[in-house]
Amino acid sequence: MKKLFLLPILILISTLTLAQDSLLSYQPKVLLVTAHPDDDALFSATVFKTTKLLNGKVDLALMTNGEGGYTYSTLGNYIYNKELDKEEIGRQYLPGIRKQELMAGGEIVGIRNYFFLDQPDFYYTEDVEETLDKWNKDWVHERMVQILEEGNYDFMFLMLPFENFHGHHKASAVLALRAMKELPKEERPIVLQGFIRRGDDPGVSFTEMEGYPDTKVMKGEIFEFDRSQTFGANDRLNYNIISNWVIAEHKSQGTMQLLMQTGEKVVEQYWYNEINGTNGLEKAAEFFEAVNAVQP
Ligand SMILES: [Zn+2]
Numbered sequence: 001m002k003k004l005f006l007l008p009i010l011i012l013i014s015t016l017t018l019a020q021d022s023l024l025s026y027q028p029k030v031l032l033v034t035a036h037p038d039d040d041a042l043f044s045a046t047v048f049k050t051t052k053l054l055n056g057k058v059d060l061a062l063m064t065n066g067e068g069g070y071t072y073s074t075l076g077n078y079i080y081n082k083e084l085d086k087e088e089i090g091r092q093y094l095p096g097i098r099k100q101e102l103m104a105g106g107e108i109v110g111i112r113n114y115f116f117l118d119q120p121d122f123y124y125t126e127d128v129e130e131t132l133d134k135w136n137k138d139w140v141h142e143r144m145v146q147i148l149e150e151g152n153y154d155f156m157f158l159m160l161p162f163e164n165f166h167g168h169h170k171a172s173a174v175l176a177l178r179a180m181k182e183l184p185k186e187e188r189p190i191v192l193q194g195f196i197r198r199g200d201d202p203g204v205s206f207t208e209m210e211g212y213p214d215t216k217v218m219k220g221e222i223f224e225f226d227r228s229q230t231f232g233a234n235d236r237l238n239y240n241i242i243s244n245w246v247i248a249e250h251k252s253q254g255t256m257q258l259l260m261q262t263g264e265k266v267v268e269q270y271w272y273n274e275i276n277g278t279n280g281l282e283k284a285a286e287f288f289e290a291v292n293a294v295q296p
Pocket residue numbers: 035036038039166169
């Protein structure tokens with residue numbers, strides 16, 4: 001009988017100890033799924049807070065080999081001493097170079113594991129069907145199922161597949177969702193589709209990608225983290241610093257670099273998919289409360 005009386009006291013003590021370590025009572029595990037080797041910059045501040053401040057783990061599954069990035073590699077030519085902006089040379093060297101750049105950025109935000117799916121980054125298209133036709137989608141499916149089964153993730157972050165977005169981004173979300181459905185419901189991560197909004201602009205509007213009902217988001221359920229949140233001495237620092245650092249690692253590239261920000265409000269948005277049901281809402285809300293509240 002005595003042991004039974006002790007139990008509540010022990011639980012109380014362990015809860016207090018955890019509360020001192022972290023704002024969450026567990027270590028969140030996240031799988032981030034992207035198409036190109038710099039897409040992860042969109043998620044960078046939330047990933048940083050998750051790994052470095054909330055004691056979580058974030059793994060990255062990358063769909064393409066990034067070879068199509070030769071288009072804007074002109075300045076990268078001078079960094080790597082190769083004519084990377086010439087298609088033939090870019091397609092030969094960029095898969096290796098961009099993996100190195102990705103991992104240098106990943107080091108900053110604390111990415112744990114990388115899963116390279118190495119599908120062709122053929123050219124810009126908004127056509128998801130064309131992308132799925134050109135990729136080895138059956139192999140990607142098997143590999144994604146394996147990654148999800150082994151990872152036991154709490155959350156899966158995908159790219160929001162809105163209409164005027166790259167077909168590779170859309171296909172990465174489609175294939176990740178397709179793989180997730182192979183898992184029993186109770187073992188699935190909570191799916192959130194991410195994008196960015198700036199300043200007072202409400203950002204993109206999105207309900208679902210036509211023909212792909214699993215991409216449908218739950219009305220009004222968007223979780224946000226504003227990178228311009230300040231901290232540090234005299235509140236001079238903010239989380240745009242983290243995304244700028246990540247973007248700066250991609251020296252073979254040249255257009256995302258133009259999106260670097262200093263003090264401007266840049267908000268990472270995470271849209272909650274209907275496929276999660278309402279059961280995951282509380283866990284997702286608690287996670288983003290912690291992401292917003294935790295500070296270095
Ligand atoms: Zn991309």
